[in-house]
Amino acid sequence: MNGSQVHPAGGDGKRRPAPSRFGAIVVGGGPAGLAATYTLAGAGVDVACLERGDWCGSKNMMGGLIFSQPTAKVFPNFWHEAPLERHVTRRDMWLATGDSAMKVSFESTDFGAEPYNSFTVYRSRFDKWLSRRAAEAGAWMIPETLVESLLWEDGRVVGVRTGRPGGDLEADVVIIAEGVNHFLAEAAGLAAGPPKAETMALAVKEVLALPRDRIEDRFDLDRGAGAAIEIIGETTGGLPGTGFIYTNRDTISVGVGVLLDSLVGSTREAYSLLDNFKQQPQVRRLIQGAGLREYSAHLIPEGGYRYMPRLFGDGVLVAGDAAGMVNAINSEGANLALLSGQMAAQTVLSCREEGRFDAAALGRYRTMLENSLVLKDLRKYSSATNFLSSHQHLFGLYPELLASLAREFLTVDNMSKADKERLLARLFRSQVPVRSLIKDFYQAWRDLK
Amino acid sequence: MPVGPGEVWVVIEQEGGRAEPVSWELMGEAAALARKLGARPAAVILGSAGRQLSSAAFSSGAEVAYLVEHPDLEPYTADPHCQALVELAEKFTPQIILLGATTRGRDLASAAATELETGLTADCTRLDIDTTKKLLRQTRPAFGGNVMATIITPHHLPQIATVRPGVFTAPQPVEGVSGETVVLKPHIKATATAVKQLQFVPNPDTGVTLKGAKVIVAGGRGLKAGRNFALLEELAAELGGEVGASRGAVDAGWISQHRQVGQTGQTVRPVLYFAVGISGAVQHLAGMQESDVIVAINNDPEAPIFEVADYGIVGDLFEVMPAMIGEVRQRKLAAGAAASPALLKQGGAMRMEAGTGGESE
Amino acid sequence: MRINSVVCIKQVPDTTQVRIDPDSGSLIRQGIPSVINPYDLYALEAALKVRDSHGGTITALSMGPPQADEALRKVLGYGIDRAVLLSDRAFAGADTLATTYTLSAAIRKIAGELIAAGGAGVDMVFCGKQSIDGDTGQVGPGLARRLDLSQVTYVCSLLEVAAETRTVRAWRQREDGRELLEARLPVAVTITEACNPIRYAALPDLLRAAKAPVEVWSAADLEVEPDRLGLKGSPTRVSKVFAPPARERGETLSGPDRPPNEIAAALFDKLAERGLTIGGSRG
């Protein structure tokens, strides 16, 4: 190291005065906001990203799964540098009926090599890394700063107001990537109101510490490899919900997700559901002796396509969870967040060429999304909703349903976890002959491969 | 110039002839360490009150008293004290210097250790001698008390340590002993870095002296009402102690905040701590778990306070407390000591060393 | 007259989470978030106050691993002028003596640069009263000695800096009260939590900080003797770390049908066995 050398970590090091007006402002430093910020900064746009947490990721839950391909679209070869826990080589699905479970396991050696399939990550570290990348690309990263409201001029959004002294910032366009609660999207007139309880799932999760080699033994994994287990059925003491277990380097994430409107009371109740889940013999065996590191709760917007807000307005775009872009299955929101953030940025870049940021110009964001996996998947799911709710004879259909459920679960794409939970709960409470259920399920599983 | 191994010094922290209790605690400990090293224990008294204090130093175990006299040494400020101590240490080459880990002791020790270019271990809670290497082993808490570290200063002299007040028990003064007195007038340069004390404002007297109390009877929300603290006051009075409280009781408005024990209250380490109707939240434990003996009275057998209690009493405090008070009164009558309210420690340094679990030497 | 300050910033682990691994007996630091030593933010606020009324510059200085740059980046957000990180393997393992040796060399260099730029050197060095990890409180006084500064520790209220007479007045917290001290500049002060908490940083300052460089200096950038740095230059050695033994659950004196007076008697018998007797006479 030499004298007066600039440390690259926190910025591009070029002492540059902040512009009086930014090219773009991004609200929220989650995957959606950071993908947008990184893309814009990389293209030379003056972009500021405002995050209310101590740092990007500080408010995010630890221990989740991210998928390789969508992530690599935004951050090519990220696996060389990003802080990842384990690459997932095995994905299991359990159908639990309380005291028994049918387990289906999919393992692939491709999953263990580039470009990999998915990784477990600590979001607190992963998001921090994303934010460093954005800073290196030249963005103004502003943590610990809450955006309180939008600035308007002639009916169009022209910036944001923070709670800080001297806290207004102006920009050509504001990208709202504030996550599930979407206050600003509402303030922008894009969402009709706060997200509805019936479209939300509450996920509670614990991170439990266990030495690496014991994790590998217990989950039967090669060194460094990881497993992701999704559990559907009666996981949560009668309430429709799903459970999950992910292996990190030296911790295990265990959690349950339940529909918010099925929870009569508070988060407390959700924690007791998690406790029940952890007591189940199948689960208990895997987490035995692991000490609690951290617990958290977070909402997931699972309403899908039909509940999405408008995605653009004059001077404003919405991305990620704030736009309700969660493919409910596998809670696979980070991917859609990253992709939608990137597309929001690409939209801004193309609008810059014309120098127009009105709704008409920004509308191409929607087209871009429509033509991508993001909205295709989300839309597909919305018809599934109709299908499921209009059918009176669901029980008779279980083989097909299970088959499609298996497909949905294991191919990582579309379908509402909410509906699946409801459906499965109902299925399992009825007297479906377990034997034939297993047989049919197995068949479906084979067909899938 | 002394011959033989370097002495073991204690810098007596004093003002106007009144020494801080920690100084005598350290004097006793220095005498014990010096014995193991075959060295002489010495008291260093900086300021004009040396003559008054030297006999107390001798009766606490010092064999030598250095009386370092200079008008700039009162009231205490860092620079002249540092100059004087450094001059003395350079002249008499002690092997160990101990100071109290107080705002003055730490201030002076760090300055002097820097000038002497030697090691300084902060805030020790245990000292002993590695007899083969003739080194001082200094044990101290770090990382907010989550970790204990034993630190040595292998190649530098003197080995300097500050020691937390209350860790060692002051020895019973032995009357009539005397020792060598060395009177010195140090050369204190009037420097530009001299600091002037313009004013001193003592702490307001809240009437509460939890910190130094040997017995604390503390109550929590289990007391149900402020007036029930009378039960605790009675026992405390009989034992010569003070009443403490959990934040639960303070927040309920039953008792003054000055009596709160815990993370956001006071940290205490009495000989005997009663936790009465206190559940034992971590924040409370943080303030009292270094007490020598903890007695818990709680009607919930699962209460976490029992995890740290030496003696647990599962029961209704409204039945147990009157019985306690009765028992103490009876014993005092039997001992014919109704007039003396004290609970006494017999047998010298019975005190268990907190933090390390072992007994202090 | 303008006042140039240096604020010493230490990045520390969130000590509430530091533990001893019961198997290996070593310190578990991995995965524990780092924070700015909380007292250093009080010190920074005190320095900002002085700059508010007198002008001048503030340089934040930290010695630590490369990641400590994060702490400095954060304090840059409060609108200070410069941030310098001393980072070099040679600095590692320093006790307070080696730490003050290194920090003082850097402060001399900073002062030299200020003078070269037409200023008056460093007038005030601010430290926290202690760190929450090493917890010695020795660095502030050590810097005062090495740099020939007036030494004022445990400041609970920094009253005024009189630039004309080059003096500063401060209240210092002691166990038994508070004392008002007057010291001549240049001075080293250590600041307690009784002072003002750090202000809410202004957005323009945060924007500037996002692009301001944290300068990194290695041993080669300082006028230092290699033998006096880091572990080599440290007279103290940590010979052992261990977990504080947990208090063990003791005895239960109550029983199903044991009356309170028996319990009370049993307790005071037990206490007497430990040498704690009621009412006996001294000696």
Ligand SMILES: Cc1cc2nc3c(=O)[nH]c(=O)nc-3n(C[C@H](O)[C@H](O)[C@H](O)COP(=O)(O)OP(=O)(O)OC[C@H]3O[C@@H](n4cnc5c(N)ncnc54)[C@H](O)[C@@H]3O)c2cc1C
């Ligand atoms: C338990 C659980 C498990 C999950 N597991 C997975 C998984 O395995 N894989 C997966 O792909 N997805 C998973 N998800 C979903 C995923 O976490 C989200 O879809 C994803 O984080 C959305 O990214 P985002 O950027 O839109 O929003 P967020 O990640 O929520 O980020 C929004 C950011 O904006 C900040 N913010 C909000 N309001 C303001 C404001 N006014 N001013 C400034 N900043 C603000 C917030 O602090 C936050 O950092 C899971 C979710 C949960 C709850």
Ligand SMILES: Cc1cc2nc3c(=O)[nH]c(=O)nc-3n(C[C@H](O)[C@H](O)[C@H](O)COP(=O)(O)OP(=O)(O)OC[C@H]3O[C@@H](n4cnc5c(N)ncnc54)[C@H](O)[C@@H]3O)c2cc1C
């Ligand atoms: C940041 C922070 C700092 C804090 N700092 C402190 C602090 O400094 N000090 C502190 O004490 N707390 C502190 N607390 C609060 C602490 O968490 C607890 O809430 C508090 O100590 C509880 O007080 P308690 O034990 O009196 O009350 P409770 O927890 O309500 O316990 C009352 C106990 O009394 C028992 N009881 C009830 N009736 C009887 C009876 N008839 N006979 C016998 N037993 C009976 C009950 O079984 C129960 O265990 C802090 C909390 C926070 C978050």
Ligand SMILES: Cc1cc2nc3c(=O)[nH]c(=O)nc-3n(C[C@H](O)[C@H](O)[C@H](O)COP(=O)(O)OP(=O)(O)OC[C@H]3O[C@@H](n4cnc5c(N)ncnc54)[C@H](O)[C@@H]3O)c2cc1C
């Ligand atoms: C378990 C353990 C025990 C230790 N015990 C001792 C001991 O007894 N004696 C000893 O000499 N060393 C000891 N050390 C080493 C000591 O922690 C380091 O020397 C450290 O660099 C400075 O000491 P401190 O953290 O106690 O700082 P303190 O003196 O408590 O810090 C006071 C102020 O000095 C400033 N400061 C301190 N360190 C830095 C830094 N690196 N960069 C910028 N500013 C700084 C900050 O403003 C801080 O608020 C110990 C270390 C460990 C891990």
